[in-house]
Amino acid sequence: MPVVPQVDIFIPCFVDQLYPHTALNMVKVLEKLGCQVHYNPAQTCCGQPAYNAGYKRESRDIATKFLADFPTPPATAEARYVVSPSASCVGMVRNSYAHLFAGSPELPHCQGVQRRTYELTEFLADVLNVSVIPGAALAGSYTYHDSCSALRECGIREAPRRLLDGVAGLSRLEMAETTTCCGFGGTFAVKFEAISVAMAQQKVEHALATGADYIVSTDVSCLMHLEAYIRREKLAIKTMHIADVLASGW
Template identity: 55%
Template structure:
């Protein structure tokens, strides 16, 4: 299957290795991956901050960067949720309304695509250690993901996946929430990391690099013995650099 790849702007800037691992994972699953280098952002930061005119301008570019007939895969539940759910508010009764509706039906988060579309769950990945999986708010509530990533992680050699207490509770990032309410945000991150440590985890894995950025910041600040990893990095671990 030929797919278009959308890489979130913050991943492009901060986690390029995760972006490359997404390509490796998709290619190993049998996909031909096309990446449009002109792509930038889905408009979520502006939209969440109340700048809807700016979000609409960015969203218009997003819609024009991708062909209507293609499946668009992204390693981000939050960006998927933004396009699927909130572009309706931005482009209702506009010239782009029909194209928007088509692309909303075509964009899909990575784990959702691998499990529910390709039916592909084994990559030969290897990662020794114990891990918990963090279901992001966007993954649970906007993309309705329930267990796809865990099915993939169960096939990773050497990885023991254990339950995370309070798994459906937000990690505290929430985009600008972490800036506007930093004390509350940090306390929520602390709770999430403490629960992971209580489970004896060495890794926190998620589908959203934004959550992991937030949690890793708390971990690094407090020098805690645990590490955050994106699902794509785990699935490419042990073979992706061979």
């Protein structure tokens, strides 16, 4: 019998509170590909907001709970993955947890969780070896925004584009400076509002110049920031998380 991939999903704060449909669409895609999806309702946050704001002790408390919420299975058990629709949170777990738990008794467990934690698109591409979601269809064109966390913390670039290029009816139009930050940056958008808005404006203008219908990314935090600028200026372009695109048409 074929092995059924066991997936524990981690739903970040932004997705849980503002974009729950994105979480449901991720589950829809994973189940379509034969995964058995598990959700621990006790999960909360990865600790990134506190960590980025300099509250290391508080963020370590939250990270400790994260590790408890996703216990490492016994060595004799089948592989079990932690998958999230947010490269930002995955980058936090994969990189910053090493600093939070350095030299601590929790480090071995932390490393086990780090090894099996994936952003959605890299899990689809690198673990499941999938490049096309059967039935995925969306009419129009898209331009892709490389989030800082996806590109710089997780090394994700080709997998999202390959998956999106496999969506029937959808064509890609690359924008200028696609790897430049959108200006969100968590608390950066609060502390440096004017700079943050100017960066969003630049990103949206690059997207509009392509003539694309959609801006697509792996991170709802970036998309939320860009969508706010788009709505304020009443611009003719939409934002979509990649999970919502891959779940379209079926």
